[in-house]
Amino acid sequence: MRNLLVELFVEELPPKALKKLGDVFAAQLCEQLRTQGLASSESVATPFASPRRLAAHITHVVAKAADKAVQQKLMPVSVGLDAQGLATPALLKKLQALGADVSDPVFAVAALRKAQDGKAEALFYDSLVSGATLDVGLQLALVAALAQLPIPKMMSYQLETDCELPGWSSVNFVRPVHCLLALHGSTVVPVRLLGLRSGQVTQGHRFEASMSPVEVAHADDYAATLLRDGAVIASFSDRRFAIVQQLAQAAERLGPGFEVLMDDALLDEVTALVERPNVLTCAFDEQFLDVPQECLILTMKANQKYFPLVDTHGKLKPKFLVVSNISPADASLVIGGNERVVRPRLADAKFFFDQDCKKTLASRVAGLDKVVYHNKLGTQGERMARVCAIARSIAGLLAAPQSMLSAVETAARLAKTDLLTDMVGEFPELQGIMGGYYARHDGLGADIADAIEDHYKPRFAGDALPRNLTGVVVALADKLETLVGMFGIGNLPTGDKDPFALRRHALGVIRMLVEKDLALDVPALVAAAVPAFGDRIVNPAIALLDFVYERFAGALREQGYSPQEVDAVLALRPQRLGNVPRRLAAVRAFAALIEAPALAAANKRIGNILKKADADAAADAHVSELLLQETAEKALFAAMQETTPRAQAQFDAGDYTAALQTLAALRAPVDAFFDSVMVNADAMDLRLNRLGLLKTLHQAMNQVADLSRLVA
Numbered sequence: 001m002r003n004l005l006v007e008l009f010v011e012e013l014p015p016k017a018l019k020k021l022g023d024v025f026a027a028q029l030c031e032q033l034r035t036q037g038l039a040s041s042e043s044v045a046t047p048f049a050s051p052r053r054l055a056a057h058i059t060h061v062v063a064k065a066a067d068k069a070v071q072q073k074l075m076p077v078s079v080g081l082d083a084q085g086l087a088t089p090a091l092l093k094k095l096q097a098l099g100a101d102v103s104d105p106v107f108a109v110a111a112l113r114k115a116q117d118g119k120a121e122a123l124f125y126d127s128l129v130s131g132a133t134l135d136v137g138l139q140l141a142l143v144a145a146l147a148q149l150p151i152p153k154m155m156s157y158q159l160e161t162d163c164e165l166p167g168w169s170s171v172n173f174v175r176p177v178h179c180l181l182a183l184h185g186s187t188v189v190p191v192r193l194l195g196l197r198s199g200q201v202t203q204g205h206r207f208e209a210s211m212s213p214v215e216v217a218h219a220d221d222y223a224a225t226l227l228r229d230g231a232v233i234a235s236f237s238d239r240r241f242a243i244v245q246q247l248a249q250a251a252e253r254l255g256p257g258f259e260v261l262m263d264d265a266l267l268d269e270v271t272a273l274v275e276r277p278n279v280l281t282c283a284f285d286e287q288f289l290d291v292p293q294e295c296l297i298l299t300m301k302a303n304q305k306y307f308p309l310v311d312t313h314g315k316l317k318p319k320f321l322v323v324s325n326i327s328p329a330d331a332s333l334v335i336g337g338n339e340r341v342v343r344p345r346l347a348d349a350k351f352f353f354d355q356d357c358k359k360t361l362a363s364r365v366a367g368l369d370k371v372v373y374h375n376k377l378g379t380q381g382e383r384m385a386r387v388c389a390i391a392r393s394i395a396g397l398l399a400a401p402q403s404m405l406s407a408v409e410t411a412a413r414l415a416k417t418d419l420l421t422d423m424v425g426e427f428p429e430l431q432g433i434m435g436g437y438y439a440r441h442d443g444l445g446a447d448i449a450d451a452i453e454d455h456y457k458p459r460f461a462g463d464a465l466p467r468n469l470t471g472v473v474v475a476l477a478d479k480l481e482t483l484v485g486m487f488g489i490g491n492l493p494t495g496d497k498d499p500f501a502l503r504r505h506a507l508g509v510i511r512m513l514v515e516k517d518l519a520l521d522v523p524a525l526v527a528a529a530v531p532a533f534g535d536r537i538v539n540p541a542i543a544l545l546d547f548v549y550e551r552f553a554g555a556l557r558e559q560g561y562s563p564q565e566v567d568a569v570l571a572l573r574p575q576r577l578g579n580v581p582r583r584l585a586a587v588r589a590f591a592a593l594i595e596a597p598a599l600a601a602a603n604k605r606i607g608n609i610l611k612k613a614d615a616d617a618a619a620d621a622h623v624s625e626l627l628l629q630e631t632a633e634k635a636l637f638a639a640m641q642e643t644t645p646r647a648q649a650q651f652d653a654g655d656y657t658a659a660l661q662t663l664a665a666l667r668a669p670v671d672a673f674f675d676s677v678m679v680n681a682d683a684m685d686l687r688l689n690r691l692g693l694l695k696t697l698h699q700a701m702n703q704v705a706d707l708s709r710l711v712a
Contacts, residue, residue: 057223383485
């Protein structure tokens with residue numbers, strides 16, 4: 001048993017896919033070897049991935065898998081043996097197919113085992129299957145592992161050697177492969193893959209390797225040998241950690257007022273671009289700081305893969321960090337080259353910003369009529385008109401003052417105009433952000449500018465919400481317009497496909513209603529949005545409300561609430577989502593009471609009784625104290641007369657926890673009622689009176705949540 005190392009040395013791999021390619025290659029290779037018995041459950045797969053290699057180090061790999069005893073059912077005895085106990089032609093044919101010796105049929109039958117199989121007796125063939133050898137097993141494992149790689153786009157290339165038709169024989173892989181390294185300990189495992197024979201040599205850094213090729217003597221020496229002789233940090237995670245350390249050290253050398261804008265996606269991409277990182281400090285002209293810093297940061301990160309530097313307040317500094325793949329003694333040429341490259345990018349950003357500022361956002365509104373939003377929902381201009389109408393309706397539901405209503409209408413009318421600017425045309429990620437800058441430039445005031453910038457928020461899980469109420473109203477209107485419009489024309493998300501991000505929009509609406517605790521009902525919001533579409537859509541209210549509550553349920557479960565707690569609260573479809581956290585807290589406190597299980601079970605029983613009761617009779621049910629006969633029903637009525645008014649007052653005051661705890665006092669009279677009172681009495685007036693009593697109790701108990709959902 002030794003450790004195994006397999007490496008594919010390739011041309012530059014796609015950087016955004018590199019980490020996943022490396023992880024999947026190692027995991028799949030290990031799994032395939034385990035399946036064949038060549039690796040064990042104790043085997044650990046360590047992935048290696050650099051711009052020009054995919055590799056895996058797997059521990060506890062044997063040269064040959066253990067032999068396995070195989071028991072195979074052949075056929076029923078009645079089919080395999082004739083009346084004299086001799087093998088039938090069918091049995092002989094089956095044995096021959098399995099590779100058994102049938103030259104002596106009597107001996108062949110004697111080697112079989114008879115065993116009961118259900119009601120009939122069957123013949124079984126026991127054999128010992130030789131375990132796979134590593135050279136055969138690794139060959140199969142490599143082919144299977146490569147088939148499972150999440151390759152974004154396959155590439156075809158021609159082989160020049162070791163093939164039938166040099167220059168014509170083609171293979172397919174993510175990039176051309178030049179070396180295949182396969183070591184079991186210090187022994188080369190003879191395998192072939194993608195037109196290559198395995199060996200123990202690879203290549204190091206293009207420019208800084210101390211020798212070429214690099215020979216790896218032992219599987220366990222792979223990473224150390226590549227670092228020493230090849231100047232390559234083979235491990236993706238080690239390389240990423242080295243970059244983070246160097247970035248922090250470079251910022252520290254500049255002084256206490258410098259911080260690196262760390263970005264996980266950018267870190268991963270840069271890690272996939274270099275083999276041995278070397279962080280250098282560069283600078284740009286301070287004149288570019290007049291441009292909104294989001295533009296400069298985005299162009300440096302997206303186009304150049306640079307790390308911007310900011311001060312302790314998050315304000316951009318005129319310096320940035322470059323992760324170079326070379327470490328020359330004099331880095332001035334590398335630094336100068338990067339500074340020359342970034343200058344025209346920043347100049348473009350400044351040009352776009354200056355040009356955009358020559359036109360006001362208001363002057364761009366007419367241009368929205370020329371931009372198609374959706375073939376069934378019209379242009380961006382029509383969409384803007386719908387967002388304005390929905391925003392006005394929401395402001396009306398909030399009883400907003402006239403000053404706020406005017407700000408809401410202005411922000412909603414101008415929110416999409418930055419889509420027509422040069423800057424957003426170049427960097428779509430800046431939509432909304434640039435609208436806020438241009439609104440301030442136009443003198444529209446901070447309230448409107450912030451609302452325009454924030455109307456896309458929250459863009460993702462954990463994103464900030466709009467800063468002011470004007471922004472919240474416009475953001476709600478924008479998301480509701482998308483949800484109602486797409487549901488109204490039948491563009492619903494399915495499975496893992498959600499091209500219009502409707503799940504994200506629904507969660508955004510939910511977060512704003514809950515975290516801002518707005519006095520808005522979800523059904524009222526949807527109803528306010530539908531008229532803005534006229535006859536373009538079919539009213540989607542029912543399906544959309546189901547969708548919103550489903551998303552809400554999922555979000556609450558992710559926050560740590562149990563499925564029973566969420567189900568109990570949302571079963572009532574609370575219209576004010578801002579109340580839901582308090583309801584959940586009340587249900588959790590109630591469930592901890594000793595009376596909770598019995599009351600929840602009683603609640604479920606009451607619900608079942610009312611469902612089974614005649615619909616008309618149940619609807620006409622009422623409670624008359626004069627018709628109460630049994631001691632237990634009188635006691636329950638008296639307890640309810642004392643308890644439910646207090647619980648109702650607490651519920652009306654929003655103290656849901658106290659309301660449920662007050663109702664917990666009804667456990668004893670409820671238990672006594674069910675122990676000694678027949679609800680479905682023969683006399684109609686008694687039956688209706690008792691149904692009315694239960695109906696009143698059911699309504700009182702289920703105002704905060706459907707307590708029957710708490711029954712295990």
